[in-house]
Amino acid sequence: MIGFTRRQTVEAILDRRPMAPRAGGRAFAPANIALCKYWGKRDEELNLPRNGSLSVSLGDLGSEAELSAIDAPADAVELGGRPLPPAAPFAARVSGYLDLFRPSPSFRFRLRTRNTVPTAAGFASSASGFAALALALDDLFGWRLPPERLSVLARLGSGSACRSVFPGFVEWVAGEREDGLDSAARPLPETWPSLRVGLWTVSEDEKPVGSRAGMKATVETSPLYPAWPGTAARDLEAIRAAIRARDVEALGRAAEGNALAMHATMIAARPALCYWRPESVRAMDAVRAARADGVPVYFTMDAGPNLKLLFEGAAEADVTGRFPGLRVVRPFA
Amino acid sequence: MIGFTRRQTVEAILDRRPMAPRAGGRAFAPANIALCKYWGKRDEELNLPRNGSLSVSLGDLGSEAELSAIDAPADAVELGGRPLPPAAPFAARVSGYLDLFRPSPSFRFRLRTRNTVPTAAGFASSASGFAALALALDDLFGWRLPPERLSVLARLGSGSACRSVFPGFVEWVAGEREDGLDSAARPLPETWPSLRVGLWTVSEDEKPVGSRAGMKATVETSPLYPAWPGTAARDLEAIRAAIRARDVEALGRAAEGNALAMHATMIAARPALCYWRPESVRAMDAVRAARADGVPVYFTMDAGPNLKLLFEGAAEADVTGRFPGLRVVRPFA
Numbered sequence: 001m002i003g004f005t006r007r008q009t010v011e012a013i014l015d016r017r018p019m020a021p022r023a024g025g026r027a028f029a030p031a032n033i034a035l036c037k038y039w040g041k042r043d044e045e046l047n048l049p050r051n052g053s054l055s056v057s058l059g060d061l062g063s064e065a066e067l068s069a070i071d072a073p074a075d076a077v078e079l080g081g082r083p084l085p086p087a088a089p090f091a092a093r094v095s096g097y098l099d100l101f102r103p104s105p106s107f108r109f110r111l112r113t114r115n116t117v118p119t120a121a122g123f124a125s126s127a128s129g130f131a132a133l134a135l136a137l138d139d140l141f142g143w144r145l146p147p148e149r150l151s152v153l154a155r156l157g158s159g160s161a162c163r164s165v166f167p168g169f170v171e172w173v174a175g176e177r178e179d180g181l182d183s184a185a186r187p188l189p190e191t192w193p194s195l196r197v198g199l200w201t202v203s204e205d206e207k208p209v210g211s212r213a214g215m216k217a218t219v220e221t222s223p224l225y226p227a228w229p230g231t232a233a234r235d236l237e238a239i240r241a242a243i244r245a246r247d248v249e250a251l252g253r254a255a256e257g258n259a260l261a262m263h264a265t266m267i268a269a270r271p272a273l274c275y276w277r278p279e280s281v282r283a284m285d286a287v288r289a290a291r292a293d294g295v296p297v298y299f300t301m302d303a304g305p306n307l308k309l310l311f312e313g314a315a316e317a318d319v320t321g322r323f324p325g326l327r328v329v330r331p332f333a
Numbered sequence: 334m335i336g337f338t339r340r341q342t343v344e345a346i347l348d349r350r351p352m353a354p355r356a357g358g359r360a361f362a363p364a365n366i367a368l369c370k371y372w373g374k375r376d377e378e379l380n381l382p383r384n385g386s387l388s389v390s391l392g393d394l395g396s397e398a399e400l401s402a403i404d405a406p407a408d409a410v411e412l413g414g415r416p417l418p419p420a421a422p423f424a425a426r427v428s429g430y431l432d433l434f435r436p437s438p439s440f441r442f443r444l445r446t447r448n449t450v451p452t453a454a455g456f457a458s459s460a461s462g463f464a465a466l467a468l469a470l471d472d473l474f475g476w477r478l479p480p481e482r483l484s485v486l487a488r489l490g491s492g493s494a495c496r497s498v499f500p501g502f503v504e505w506v507a508g509e510r511e512d513g514l515d516s517a518a519r520p521l522p523e524t525w526p527s528l529r530v531g532l533w534t535v536s537e538d539e540k541p542v543g544s545r546a547g548m549k550a551t552v553e554t555s556p557l558y559p560a561w562p563g564t565a566a567r568d569l570e571a572i573r574a575a576i577r578a579r580d581v582e583a584l585g586r587a588a589e590g591n592a593l594a595m596h597a598t599m600i601a602a603r604p605a606l607c608y609w610r611p612e613s614v615r616a617m618d619a620v621r622a623a624r625a626d627g628v629p630v631y632f633t634m635d636a637g638p639n640l641k642l643l644f645e646g647a648a649e650a651d652v653t654g655r656f657p658g659l660r661v662v663r664p665f666a
Contacts, residue, residue, distance in 0.1 A: 223564035224557045224597055231556035231601075257603045264557055264597035268564075270590045278611035 003043055004179045006156045010100045012181060013152060017143045019103035021069045025140025029131030029154075029164045030062035031117040033197055033308050035255040035300060036236040037262045038160050038172065039228060040219045046180040047159035050219070051232035053172045054188075054239050055163045056331045058197065061117040062164065063125060065132035067140045068110045076110040097130065097157045101137055111136075130157030131164030151184040168332065169243055171236075190243050191332045196316055198309035198326040200299075202279040211303035214266060214273050222269040231261050252298025252310050259300040266303070277305040290322050336376055337512045339489045343433045345514060346485060350476045352436035354402045358473025362464030362487075362497045363395035364450040366530055366641050368588040368633060369569040370595045371493050371505065372561060373552045379513040380492035383552070384565035386505045387521075387572050388496045389664045391530065394450040395497065396458060398465035400473045401443045409443040430463065430490045434470055444469075463490030464497030484517040501665065502576055504569075523576050524665045529649055531642035531659040533632075535612040544636035547599060547606050555602040564594050585631025585643050592633040599636070610638040623655050 032055035040050040077091040084091040134154040155162035166187040175183030235258040242250035266273040297311040365388035373383040410424040417424040467487040488495035496503040499520040508516030568591040575583035599606040630644040
């Protein structure tokens with residue numbers, strides 16, 4: 001079966017909007033931490049997920065993007081002030097995405113992007129990066145697209161980028177359409193000012209397998225994966241309810257269970273895909289030990305070795321005392 | 334629903350055989366390492382499994398049991414030469430099992446048992462222990478039951494004990510009957526003289542949760558468990574085929590994948606059940622690194638932190654060079 005292409009999505013969304021660039025476009029998008037994970041695609045081309053997911057955006061930690069038109073033989077991509085060779089993986093991926101938006105075949109972009117979130121070790125810089133890029137394209141061309149539509153454009157760059165278009169709690173509705181036009185993020189109305197996210201880097205080892213490839217291998221080879229989409233659907237519902245109730249224990253237990261279920265599907269892949277380092281096991285034990293001592297703290301983990309802790313402001317002193325070096329984020333500050 | 338009791342199983346199997354003890358009974362039963370794991374019961378009382386399993390017995394590593402009748406108010410249980418108080422967990426479990434076989438309510442047993450396999454850290458001493466006990470009962474009372482029937486009696490003490498009644502490769506057929514009389518082990522005809530099992534103790538920490546309780550919690554709370562029985566059925570078929578072909582790579586990959594799938598179901602339990610220690614993750618990585626260097630070695634793990642390596646005699650020098658301290662067993666020597 002030949003599915004829909006990314007270009008068809010872009011044409012449907014731009015709907016003959018003008019492609020005349022202004023002097024420049026710029027945008028910021030936050031990183032996001034999934035409380036209910038996106039894990040497994042039903043369409044590789046369009047980054048359509050097999051399950052809905054839910055995240056919290058990290059305030060001013062994220063990516064900035066500045067975009068302009070240049071007269072040059074190739075796109076010029078700068079990351080953190082450093083020009084990248086066109087063959088660098090990130091530059092090549094960005095140019096492939098920008099191919100979808102060139103007003104003419106010879107049109108070239110300059111992109112200056114900068115992450116305010118640690119890029120290594122699974123801090124989802126591709127999510128904030130592609131979200132910022134989609135928003136900067138909207139600014140450059142003056143489209144003024146509704147955010148839900150920009151979310152779809154961001155998804156074409158990196159699945160979880162669709163969630164980074166919004167601050168706060170964000171749900172990515174999986175959608176059902178083959179063209180993916182109903183697969184977009186939407187912000188949830190709730191805020192939770194006392195919620196804290198602690199970024200805990202336990203290992204800076206490079207990941208053996210990127211999350212895109214890991215997701216694909218899990219879907220294709222893990223005998224436990226078939227149980228994942230239903231698990232995620234139930235967790236998503238529990239997490240939505242916990243957010244409505246501002247119940248950190250319910251939120252933490254559901255998010256932790258969801259992350260572990262995701263890792264379990266990978267561990268059962270063949271060959272196994274284990275993003276955990278020895279330090280990850282020690283860190284998870286330490287979080288459980290903190291809870292046994294009465295500190296209400298929970299963890300989630302993306303496709304990597306590091307932990308993100310979930311807790312409330314009332315527990316912040318206890319948590320930072322136990323886990324020194326934690327970078328504490330206030331998503332609703 | 335009221336199911337069948339253990340006592341009904343014993344009555345059906347003994348079928349009015351005499352209950353007059355001889356001077357003494359004794360037996361040895363080997364420990365066994367499951368290549369396809371037993372994980373999850375369909376009947377807690379009778380230890381009936383949700384999936385078939387397949388193991389290799391460990392030659393002369395196992396348990397010896399000596400049984401006699403005594404005139405005393407309570408059973409006398411000795412483990413490794415040390416008398417146990419009746420309230421010790423092992424003694425209480427043994428006496429509860431022996432209750433099924435007392436010729437009269439006041440009849441008391443003396444059991445002297447000794448393990449030749451490390452008892453801590455998941456080396457399945459309850460499997461060899463209850464198998465030796467069932468065989469010693471048969472010897473004490475002179476029943477001369479067929480081994481498949483003794484396998485059923487051993488199962489009533491500890492599920493995986495039913496496999497320890499036989500040497501070599503052993504398959505536990507899950508069975509379908511509610512009374513469990515068709516749920517017994519049978520020996521496979523194949524031998525594999527060059528096969529080696531390496532016992533690698535990476536942690537002697539006590540397990541936080543016993544495997545009986547861990548199994549129950551996983552069945553009841555893990556959202557990935559429903560995918561396990563089908564996974565095990567496919568792995569069992571692959572392992573049987575690998576044994577027929579004496580294909581260590583096929584055997585190793587299937588056994589390793591099966592063990593990881595079992596651990597994955599536990600990791601996804603709620604709360605999570607993670608038997609891995611940091612050292613376990615390091616050890617699994619070391620086995621994968623050995624394979625990447627061309628050494629055909631695979632691992633399996635029971636519900637504990639330690640590894641059992643699978644390899645052939647031709648790789649033994651490479652394996653022991655890389656993993657010093659390994660206790661190498663030749664199941665078919």
